[in-house]
Each structure stands twice: as structure tokens, then as C-alpha cells.
Amino acid sequence: MRLFWRYFSIIFAIVYILLCVLSIYSYYLRKNASSEPVKEPQYLPPFVHKQKKWNYSRLINHKFKSNCCTVEIWGKASIGVYLWKHILNGETEKLQGGLVYYGNKTIDDILFHFRFGPGIIQSTVPSDVEFVVLVLNGRSKDKIAISKVWLDYLPLYKKLRGAIVLLLGDERCDNNWLLPYMKSRGGILNAAFMVYDSTLVDNIEFYQWPLGVAAYRKFPHVLPEQVDTTSxxxxxxxxxxTLYENSSRHVLMSVIRTWGLEEDCIVLGRMKWQPLETRETLETYIKALLNSDLTLSPVGMNTECYRIYEAMSLGSVPVVEEVVTPGHCDHNAFNSPLRLLKEYGAPVYYIKDWRGLPTLIQHDAQLTLEEKIERRISVIQWYKGFKDTMKRKFVGVVKNNFFIDGPLFT
Structure with a gap:
């Protein structure tokens, strides 16, 4: 019995020693493993922005993951309505008693949400927004102040990954206040669309945008098939x-009276600009465009005006005074003013001096009805094609700045 306990004690001691050795060895292995640098899993960054020149032909060959891309459009200027309804052909519904107009549309695999109206403020838009196109008004100091409030608020949207501005710019092209907000200057904006011939436009970060029709005056979205071109x-x-003081518009009125053109032209001048239209004045204006083949467009605060686009939508050829207005708009380019329209070959008559108008009217009176019908159709179709081009440009810039280099792109 005593011998049994002796062997048992020896075996127990051996087992205990083996367990201790195994424990020490295991601890040693774990310590070595923990001393090696841990390799983090490699993920694509959530958003990478690289500046490159817009090239839509490059973009249309790429495909996105299904339902991957959502972009908000927040309209704080009526040019946003022109973008949504006239360029993107979107529809809206009235919400909250007309305080908000909302619409959505999928274009090239991107789901756009459009929000517009006085009910759109920083606290009523989606707080989880990731990508946004902000439509702002930069025409006056008070409008710029409001626009800056929006831009300064953008960093508070914690999930925001990209922002673009579409700016109704200053008529004298004084838009440098926007520069600190651009990513190239350390700001939050990936890109900006700007109205008028701004010298900032480089088709890399700044893109020119058409003024379009006066959506704030309820000018309608006219489809080509709705226009009578044959009568x-x-x-x-x-x-x-409006007959601005000391403007060439008074010269135009003088030429019309001197040459007795009142019977040839529908003329209605007013001494003070009116921001809003009544239903009656809007109908009078549209009938004037529909009942004449030439729409005279003397310079106002800027050479580019709503009248140019409104006339083309109804098949009336704009006759534009080719003068660069005072300010900081592009004076040096060979195709200024109306750089964008000239780039795309707009069907516009350019006139340097309104005293040449009688010759133009005489020439137009010699055209046959068939020639005028052909010209009307050509003008309407050009404008339709131009809007389609602007649609592709807009979507292309959105893709290029928001998604091309990000993880959503395949």
C-alpha cells in the first residue's frame, strides 16, 4: 500500500510538471503573436475626390450598382425649378399647403430628390443627406448672405460626403465670395455651376449654366409639340x-418710332421692373412671342436674359444686342458675350446697333411662310437639344464629383 502511494505521487508530480510546461509554452506563443504589428483590413475610402475635366462620353460607358446613388437637390432660387422641370423633365407635387414642392426621378441610375419652396430650411431637409446639389441665389448682398448661411451649415450634416452649388450669379459676374467654399480652397464644395460669362469657369471646378426661362414668373415648360409652327x-x-434709364432700350424704341415699325412689332415698354407677373400680363407676353417670328432682346443688366430662352421655346428667333455689359464678366473671349449659347451654335441673330433693325425686318419680311415654318421648327428643336445637352452635362458633373472615384462605382 505504501508502495502504491509512492508511485501515485511520482506520476502526479510528472503530470503536474507537464501541465506547467504546456502552460508556459502557450503563454510564450501568445506573447509573441501579440508583439507582431496587427494588419488592419484594407477598405476603400468612403469618398475620394479628384479634380478632372468633365468628359461625359467617358461617363456613359460606366454602370453603377443597382439603386446605389441618391442625390438631393435643394432649391433656394427659382433657377432650381428650371433645372428640375425644364432640364431634367421632373414633376413635382405640392406639400404642406404649398410651402414645399417635392419630386423624385431616376436618371442614369442616380435617384434625384428635388425639394423647393419656402418650407425648405436647414432643419426640414433630410439630416442624413450624403450628396446634395444646393441651388442658391447670389444676385445681391442680402441673397448672398442667405446663401452663406446655407453653405456654412453644410458641415453640420454629419453624413454629407459631397456638395455642388448651382448659383444664380451676380449680373456683373462678381462671384468671388464663393471661392473660400470650394474644395480647392479648403472648402466643402466639389464643384459649382454658374450663370453668365464668369471668368471663373474652367470646366474643372466651375461650369457655366444657362439662365433659362423666368420660372419665378411662372413661365411654363413648353413642349415642342405644343407650339403652333405652321400658322x-x-x-x-x-x-x-423694362426701359432702364440711359440704356440702349430707349434707342430701340426710338428706332421703332422713327421707322414706323409699330405695325410690324408688338411693343410694350414699362419704366419700372416688376418681379412678378399677373396671369394677364404673362398671357400677353406669351401671345406676343407666339405671334411674332423675331423677339428683340436689348441688353439689360446683362446681355443674357430670360427672354432669349423663352422666345426659342416658342419658335421665335431672339435678336440679341451683342454687347458685353459693365462688370467683371468675360470681356476677352472671342465668343463673349453669351459664351455658352455661341459654343453650342444657338439660332440667334446678333446685332451691334439697333439702327440696323429696319434692314433685318425688311429681310425677314421677304421670307416665305414655308421658310418661316422651317426656321421655327429648327429653333424649337435646337432648344430641345440644348436642354438635353445641359441635362447630360449636369448628370455627368454629378457622377464625376460624387461617385466615379468612390466605393459605389463599379
Whole structure:
């Protein structure tokens, strides 16, 4: 019995020693493993932005993951309505008693949400927004102040990964206040669309955008098939507008009176600009465009005006005074003013001096009805094609700045 306990004690001691050795060895292995640098898993960054020149032909060959891309469009200027309804062909519904207009549309695999109206403020838009196009007004100091409030608020949207501005710019092209907000200057904006011939436009970070029609005056979205192009029009030309003091518009009115063109042209001048239209004045204006083949467009605060686009939508050829207005708009380019329209070959008559108008009207009066019908159709189709081009440009810039280099792109 005593011998049994002796062997048992020896075996127990051996087992205990073996267990201790195994424990020490295991601890040693774990310590060595923990001393090696841990390799973090490699993920694509959530958003990488690289500046590159816009090239839509490059973009259309790429595909996105299904339902991967959502972009908010927040409209704080009526040019946003022109973008949504006239360029993107979107529809809206009235919400909250007309305080908000909302619409959504998928274009090239991107789901756009459009929000517009006085009910759109920083606290009523989606707080989880990731990508946004902000439509702002930069025409005056008070409008710029409001726009800056929006831009300064953007960093508070914690999930925001990209932002673009579409700016109704200053008519003298004084838009440098926007520069600190651009990513190239350390700001939050990936890109900006700007109205008028700004010298900032480089098609890399700044892109030119058309002024379009006066959506704030409820000018309608006219489809080509809605325009009567075949009937005779009662007048050769029209001019309905504000007679600014010391402007060439007074010269135009003088030429019309001196040459007795009142019967050829529908003329209605007013001495003070009116921001809003009544239903009656809007109908009068649209009828004037529809009942004449030439729409006279003397310079106002800027050479580019709503009248140019409104006339083309109804098949009336704009006759534009080719003068660069005072300010900081591009004076040096060979195709200024109206750089964008000239780039795409707009069907516009350019005139340096309104005293040449009688010759133009005489020439137009010699055209046959068939020639005028052909020209009307050509003008309407050009404008439709131009809007399609602007749609592709807009979507292309959005893709290029928001998604191409990010993880959503395949």
C-alpha cells in the first residue's frame, strides 16, 4: 500500500510538471503573436475626390450598382425649378399647403430628390443627406448672405460626403465670395455651376449654366409639340420689357418710332421692373412671342436674359444686342458675350446697333411662310437639344464629383 502511494505521487508530480510546461509554452506563443504589428483590413475610402475635366462620353460607358446613388437637390432660387422641370423633365407635387414642392426621378441610375419652396430650411431637409446639389441665389448682398448661411451649415450634416452649388450669379459676374467654399480652397464644395460669362469657369471646378426661362414668373415648360409652327404670325417682331434709364432700350424704341415699325412689332415698354407677373400680363407676353417670328432682346443688366430662352421655346428667333455689359464678366473671349449659347451654335441673330433693325425686318419680311415654318421648327428643336445637352452635362458633373472615384462605382 505504501508502495502504491509512492508511485501515485511520482506520476502526479510528472503530470503536474507537464501541465506547467504546456502552460508556459502557450503563454510564450501568445506573447509573441501579440508583439507582431496587427494588419488592419484594407477598405476603400468612403469618398475620394479628384479634380478632372468633365468628359461625359467617358461617363456613359460606366454602370453603377443597382439603386446605389441618391442625390438631393435643394432649391433656394427659382433657377432650381428650371433645372428640375425644364432640364431634367421632373414633376413635382405640392406639400404642406404649398410651402414645399417635392419630386423624385431616376436618371442614369442616380435617384434625384428635388425639394423647393419656402418650407425648405436647414432643419426640414433630410439630416442624413450624403450628396446634395444646393441651388442658391447670389444676385445681391442680402441673397448672398442667405446663401452663406446655407453653405456654412453644410458641415453640420454629419453624413454629407459631397456638395455642388448651382448659383444664380451676380449680373456683373462678381462671384468671388464663393471661392473660400470650394474644395480647392479648403472648402466643402466639389464643384459649382454658374450663370453668365464668369471668368471663373474652367470646366474643372466651375461650369457655366444657362439662365433659362423666368420660372419665378411662372413661365411654363413648353413642349415642342405644343407650339403652333405652321400658322401665319401676325407680327414680325416683339419687345415687351423694362426701359432702364440711359440704356440702349430707349434707342430701340426710338428706332421703332422713327421707322414706323409699330405695325410690324408688338411693343410694350414699362419704366419700372416688376418681379412678378399677373396671369394677364404673362398671357400677353406669351401671345406676343407666339405671334411674332423675331423677339428683340436689348441688353439689360446683362446681355443674357430670360427672354432669349423663352422666345426659342416658342419658335421665335431672339435678336440679341451683342454687347458685353459693365462688370467683371468675360470681356476677352472671342465668343463673349453669351459664351455658352455661341459654343453650342444657338439660332440667334446678333446685332451691334439697333439702327440696323429696319434692314433685318425688311429681310425677314421677304421670307416665305414655308421658310418661316422651317426656321421655327429648327429653333424649337435646337432648344430641345440644348436642354438635353445641359441635362447630360449636369448628370455627368454629378457622377464625376460624387461617385466615379468612390466605393459605389463599379
Amino acid at each position: 401665319s404670325r401676325s407680327h414680325v417682331c416683339n419687345f415687351l420689357g
